[in-house]
Amino acid sequence: MPSETPVIEIRGLRKSYGDHEAVRGIDISVNAGECFAFLGPNGAGKTTTVEVLEGFHEKSGGEVSVLGHDPWGAPSSWRERIGIVLQESAPEPGLSVRECLHLYAGYYTHPRDVEETIALVDLADQSDQRSATLSGGQRRRLDVALALIGDGELLFLDEPTTGFDPTARRGAWDVIEGLKALGKTIFLTTHYMDEAERLADRVAVIAGGVIVAEGSPQSLGGRQDADAQITFALPPGANESDLPGAFAGRLSPVGRKLLLPSSAVAADLHELSGWALDRGFELHDLEVKRPTLEDVYVQLTAEAAADEHENGVTS
């Protein structure tokens, strides 16, 4: 279980480049052992925030503490404790997988075992292969291995599965879940909502340089309290006016199907199936859905973009 010690603590973080304020006062707190997903469209301030946390940029304002240090100008002992999978980084040219890991292992005082780390990311069969000849998925696993070799307690994974095929993505998820099991704190950025949903304990959405929502993947944007959506096709021979009276005025057509927003799913389904059984109908295409994380995300970021447009903020 995640404990309550904050590993990352951000208060009112601001970061400007010239006149452009990329991050406009955000608060984030990530506890030890937690997997935190940071979501947001391109240009929303996501990468800037991550690079401030990784110590690559100096903040313009606010408070930032990562493992008890301001990352900008933190001592190299601080870097011993973190691991970073960058969004884009080519493998070390000319080196094999094993040589890459030996090179990076040499950078740390207490590195993990090279062979064990190679096995952890499932590259044992490729360990003598030149890293430049690896497939996209294998390169990304090598990136993860290089981030793990220092055995840091905090890992930044910046879009770790972008460009993966579905099988490779599931493989990467297994690796990340393994890291969670090892007790690592994970700061994940991703464009894939299913990834955030599967891996994250908590998510925050940044848009236009501000956090527009934060919570568990299940509760984000009030998702768990939102109405469920029941959809079904009207059985052949049935008439819409013949449907149960409780549905009156609540139905709307969606393509060939009917949509019934419902806050009492059990009662509405009972009503519907009772009606179908009485008349000997089969209910084809019956589905019950709640808004997905992606639905909520798209809505939140669209709202933020609209606000930004209204306020005349340019980015």
Added chain:
Amino acid sequence: MFFLIPFLTRQFKKWRGIDVQKTDTQVADASKAKATVGRSNSLMLLFHEARYDLLISMRNTRARFFTFVFPILLLVVFDSVFAGGDTKTAVAGHQVALTVFFVPGIMAMSVMTAAYAGQVIQIVTLRQSGVLKRRRASPVPPWVIVGGQALAAVATTFMMQIVLLVLGSLLYSVSFSAGAIATIAITVFIGTIALVCISFALAGLINNADAAQPVVQLTMLPLYFISGIFVPGVKGTVHTIAEIFPLEHIADEMHRASVSTSFGNAINAGDLLVLAAWIAGAIAFSAWKFSWLPTRS
């Protein structure tokens, strides 16, 4: 120059990751304890980095060609063209045949191709592909990354000097005294470090890997002609211009070494001082302009 010192100290501390404001005694004690262990470790870390940097450049086909094949090819071509002719040229007060003249010149040129051309392209490529950023995400100090690169280049340029010395002696009967060889070693060591530092400084001004190649060629080719490598006896304004740049001084030392019988005659403090000044200037410029992150153009 002096107004730069506080700025450079600050940059250096930032670079090294030293937190200037830290007053906590515990932290101070911890870092002191670490520093005692750290010193020998830093040197080992430097050799570790250099070893892999050398491996990386040796496995690069383009680097292998430009570093090893190209200078040998040029030496053979030049000396074949001028073979048999009785044209002599003056080198540090001695009259030598052109075939002899080209040997120390091509040795200086091989330092330039390995420690400048190869380095600029490699540094820009490593930075733009995110490799340098990933290395900097680890605890490795920036001076180790620069130093590793420089040391690997020193190993390469030394290897190349040996190859060219052997070729020069076997094919063109150019012999060097022990003192001359010591001069070559010192010059190549300092010259290589100067050129690697310049490469980092220049890489700070180049935004993408495609631009690195033309920038390198445009800066390097004219120097070959005006620094007494391809053309003997450069004089006047052109010579004065050449003297601003490091290559002329590396070439001058090599030429002196080729005709001197003692270390004292071969070595020239003036040449080495110019190279040292370039090292200082390039480090200052890199601290100001060089970025480890890919530049977005």
